[in-house]
Amino acid sequence: xxxxxxxxxxxxxxxxxxxxxxxxxxxxxxxxxxxxxxxxxxxxxxxxxxxxxxxxxxxxxxxxxxxxxxxxxxxxxxxxxxxxxxxxxxxxxxxxxxxxxxxxxxxxxxxxxxx
Amino acid sequence: xxxxxxxxxxxxxxxxxxxxxxxxxxxxxxxxxxxxxxxxxxxxxxxxxxxxxxxxxxxxxxxxxxxxxxxxxxxxxxxxxxxxxxxxxxxxxxxxxxxxxxxxxxxxxxxxxxxx
Numbered sequence: 001x002x003x004x005x006x007x008x009x010x011x012x013x014x015x016x017x018x019x020x021x022x023x024x025x026x027x028x029x030x031x032x033x034x035x036x037x038x039x040x041x042x043x044x045x046x047x048x049x050x051x052x053x054x055x056x057x058x059x060x061x062x063x064x065x066x067x068x069x070x071x072x073x074x075x076x077x078x079x080x081x082x083x084x085x086x087x088x089x090x091x092x093x094x095x096x097x098x099x100x101x102x103x104x105x106x107x108x109x110x111x112x113x114x115x
Numbered sequence: 116x117x118x119x120x121x122x123x124x125x126x127x128x129x130x131x132x133x134x135x136x137x138x139x140x141x142x143x144x145x146x147x148x149x150x151x152x153x154x155x156x157x158x159x160x161x162x163x164x165x166x167x168x169x170x171x172x173x174x175x176x177x178x179x180x181x182x183x184x185x186x187x188x189x190x191x192x193x194x195x196x197x198x199x200x201x202x203x204x205x206x207x208x209x210x211x212x213x214x215x216x217x218x219x220x221x222x223x224x225x226x227x228x229x230x231x
Contacts, residue, residue: 032215040217049209049221050160056215093160097216102173104150104216106160 002027002098006107012115019081021110023094028074030099032056038097041070041079043090044109050093054079081112089113117142121210121222123195127229133197137210137222144168144188148213151184151195154224155206165213166193200229 003026013019029037036056044050052061054070057077067082081088094107123135137149144167151163164174166184174182183196197204208225211218 030216038216042218049211049224050218051221052217052219055217055219061219095160095217101176102165103175104162104218106162108159 002096002105004094004096004105004107006092006094006110008110009108010111010113012113013081013084014115015086016083017115019084019088019112021079021092021094021112023072023077023079023107025075025077025096027098029057029077029096037073037077039070039072039077040095041068042093042095043088044093045090053092084112084114086114117212117220119210119212119220119222121208121225123208123225123227125226125228127200127204127227129201129229129231130199131229133200133204133208133227134194135208135210135225135227136192136194139191139193139212142212144186144191144193148173149186149193150211150213150218152209152211152218153204153206154209158206161206163195163197163208202229205229 005024007022029039039057041054042050043053053064058070069080071078091109091111093109118140121137148165148167150165154160166172172184181198186193205228210222212220
């Protein structure tokens with residue numbers, strides 16, 4: 001089984017500062033035919049479903065503020081919030097797609113709080 | 116704008132069958148896979164399986180023996196049945212649309228508890 005491991009499990013950052021969350025896959029993430037890794041990031045606030053922030057490791061979903069960015073390749077990926085806002089307090093998850101068999105795996109989540 | 120609305124029984128006894136339905140509004144089932152996930156404190160987010168408009172399915176191997184997914188194109192709905200539930204199946208269940216191998220639209224979630 002493919003395992004996605006996020007670090008840290010929790011993170012406290014001051015308003016306006018940078019927040020960085022890491023995601024490591026136990027196997028190389030599958031790539032699309034246009035050479036984009038199938039790695040997504042989600043934000044989940046209490047009592048709400050997860051919200052897609054980034055797909056293909058670095059492409060922001062429509063409407064997502066540009067302070068959110070994603071990077072990485074192969075087995076190591078990063079979500080960065082360039083200047084933390086109060087509304088960014090949430091749990092963040094990475095997710096990868098594995099094609100054989102076709103299935104999806106999530107990281108365990110990183111809880112982001114204000115310092 | 117596509118929206119998903121889901122419903123189903125929230126309290127089950129062990130060995131009963133969990134049944135959930137997700138309706139798609141503002142869009143068609145065609146052209147996408149439609150997934151189910153669940154979230155419990157002990158296991159985080161877990162992908163359960165997916166189905167497309169023609170009934171093609173892919174299931175999480177760990178749940179495959181108890182899973183059945185179906186689609187009703189006339190109602191623009193898809194459904195999940197999980198048989199022989201136990202306490203470990205207690206979770207919040209979500210439906211979602213799959214786009215570019217990510218879940219871009221989610222239902223509101225249904226809390227399911229299994230207890231005798």
